[in-house]
Amino acid sequence: xxxxxxxxxxxxxxxxxxxxxxxxxxxxxxxxxxxxxxxxxxxxxxxxxxxxxxxxxxxxxxxxxxxxxxxxxxxxxxxxxxxxxxxxxxxxxxxxxxxxxxxxxxxxxxxxxxxxxxxxxxxxxxxxxxxxxxxxxxxxxxxxxxxxxxxxxxxxxxxxxxxxxxxxxxxxxxxxxxxxxxxxxxxxxxxxxxxxxxxxxxxxxxxxxxxxxxxxxxxxxxxxxxxxxxxxxxxxxxxxxxxxxxxxxxxxxxxxxxxxxxxxxxxxxxxxxxxxxxxxx
Numbered sequence: 001x002x003x004x005x006x007x008x009x010x011x012x013x014x015x016x017x018x019x020x021x022x023x024x025x026x027x028x029x030x031x032x033x034x035x036x037x038x039x040x041x042x043x044x045x046x047x048x049x050x051x052x053x054x055x056x057x058x059x060x061x062x063x064x065x066x067x068x069x070x071x072x073x074x075x076x077x078x079x080x081x082x083x084x085x086x087x088x089x090x091x092x093x094x095x096x097x098x099x100x101x102x103x104x105x106x107x108x109x110x111x112x113x114x115x116x117x118x119x120x121x122x123x124x125x126x127x128x129x130x131x132x133x134x135x136x137x138x139x140x141x142x143x144x145x146x147x148x149x150x151x152x153x154x155x156x157x158x159x160x161x162x163x164x165x166x167x168x169x170x171x172x173x174x175x176x177x178x179x180x181x182x183x184x185x186x187x188x189x190x191x192x193x194x195x196x197x198x199x200x201x202x203x204x205x206x207x208x209x210x211x212x213x214x215x216x217x218x219x220x221x222x223x224x225x226x227x228x229x230x231x232x233x234x235x236x237x238x239x240x241x242x243x244x245x246x247x248x249x250x251x252x253x254x255x256x257x258x259x260x261x262x263x264x265x266x267x268x269x270x271x272x273x274x275x276x277x278x279x280x281x
Contacts, residue, residue: 103150
């Protein structure tokens with residue numbers, strides 16, 4: 001599907017352009033080291049104004065970027081990131097998932113361990129260096145496209161870490177796209193090992209989940225090439241009687257859709273991320 005490759009490259013180039021200056025108080029680019037990959041990756045950190053004048057602790061929302069993109073792409077999706085951090089009274093963290101990691105530990109490329117990095121190293125880094133509420137009910141994860149896959153893949157596999165999960169235009173089933181976006185280099189030839197692909201695909205992760213108390217949000221546009229896999233994911237959640245929010249609305253795999261999506265998602269995270277240390281165990 002050459003057209004999809006071209007589309008992702010176009011989106012990636014667009015989202016790599018940053019129009020917002022990084023000098024606002026409470027917004028910083030930090031470096032988070034990875035011992036499992038022997039290097040450091042950048043992350044965009046947004047702190048609410050109240051962080052500097054109080055000793056309280058804050059919920060954390062991790063935002064995962066899409067394919068061919070990076071942390072700064074969130075400035076185009078949510079130009080008023082700082083205002084949202086203030087309104088939500090949350091710490092927003094936009095880590096780097098590299099160009100095409102799909103946020104997983106590759107069984108083929110042993111040097112690419114992004115599941116380990118995100119679940120063990122990034123979370124520990126934030127919880128030891130910033131005043132976070134360090135428990136699952138006060139920790140959310142969400143993402144766009146590849147990041148939507150990453151949010152549900154990491155969230156479903158690690159319910160002890162993430163209590164709230166969101167996805168916008170997420171690639172929630174990788175199997176129909178085996179020839180796209182460098183997936184074969186990460187997961188191998190699907191014809192030789194389809195079961196391995198299923199282990200890394202969100203749709204099939206649901207097979208091992210009987211119930212969950214996590215709060216789940218999924219949305220996708222009517223014109224998005226990921227619409228059918230989102231519908232399949234929604235259908236399986238219904239079959240398993242797993243409570244979740246699901247929304248389809250006009251739009252495609254595009255910036256204009258994601259801007260509208262995250263207004264809804266932020267309200268969802270405001271409702272479900274716990275701000276109380278006493279009530280979030």
